[in-house]
Amino acid sequence: MMNTNNDKASSTIAKLDYWQTAIAMFALALPFVVTVILLHGLRDHISTFHGTDEENYHYPIILRFIETFPRMELWDYPASMTPLFHVLFATIGKIASPTLPFLRGVNVTISYACALLLFFMFRLSLKIDVWTSLLIALALILSPYIFGISFLLLTDSLAALFAIAAIF
Numbered sequence: 001m002m003n004t005n006n007d008k009a010s011s012t013i014a015k016l017d018y019w020q021t022a023i024a025m026f027a028l029a030l031p032f033v034v035t036v037i038l039l040h041g042l043r044d045h046i047s048t049f050h051g052t053d054e055e056n057y058h059y060p061i062i063l064r065f066i067e068t069f070p071r072m073e074l075w076d077y078p079a080s081m082t083p084l085f086h087v088l089f090a091t092i093g094k095i096a097s098p099t100l101p102f103l104r105g106v107n108v109t110i111s112y113a114c115a116l117l118l119f120f121m122f123r124l125s126l127k128i129d130v131w132t133s134l135l136i137a138l139a140l141i142l143s144p145y146i147f148g149i150s151f152l153l154l155t156d157s158l159a160a161l162f163a164i165a166a167i168f
Contacts, residue, residue: 017130020130020131021123021130024119024130024131024133024134025116025119027134027138028112028115028116028119028134028137028138028141029112029115031138031141031142031147032108032111032112032115032150035147035150035151036105036108036151039151041101042100042101042104042105042108042151043101045152046148046151046152048144048148048149048152049148050154051148051149051152051154053154054100054152054153054154057078057079058079058085058086058089058153058154058155059100059103059153060078061077061078061079061086062086062089062090062093062098062103062153063093063098064077065077065083065086065087065090066090066093066094066098069090069091069094072087072090074087081155084158085155085158085159088158089103089106089153092106100153103153104151104152104153107150107151107152107153107154107157107158108150108151110150110157110158110161111141111146111147111150111157111160113161114141114146114157114160114161114164115137115138115141117161117164117165117168118136118137118140118141118164119133119134119137120133120168121164121167121168122136122137125168146160
């Protein structure tokens with residue numbers, strides 16, 4: 001004979017955990033959404049350290065790769081890093097839109113994915129409760145080294161996503 005009280009309690013806890021996780025995911029998205037609105041849909045530039053790299057290096061390289069797509073000259077381009085970021089964003093730009101605000105939006109999405117990965121890493125792998133996981137993820141994501149550059153076309157967010165995914 002099954003214990004229906006335990007089944008009901010487990011079901012209630014699962015529903016509560018589902019809603020708490022949904023609220024945490026919304027809370028992680030909120031700073032990104034508010035900042036995108038404040039930057040007029042990413043049409044405005046946010047001032048941050050090495051923010052000029054976006055217009056001086058990354059965006060011109062991406063536009064160059066879009067023009068020569070799919071035969072991008074990976075051996076000769078003016079950057080000091082490997083071409084994965086530029087190839088990925090050129091591919092996205094070629095398929096969807098090569099505009100700077102759109103590509104910045106892709107970078108914001110990558111940063112939000114970092115926030116989600118951090119939250120779920122703390123929640124699932126380290127077995128930390130929902131609210132503590134949320135606070136730790138927010139503390140890391142809202143640091144000036146991560147949050148500010150999320151709204152520019154810089155390579156750091158993609159690198160952070162790969163690093164967090166490797167740890168998770």
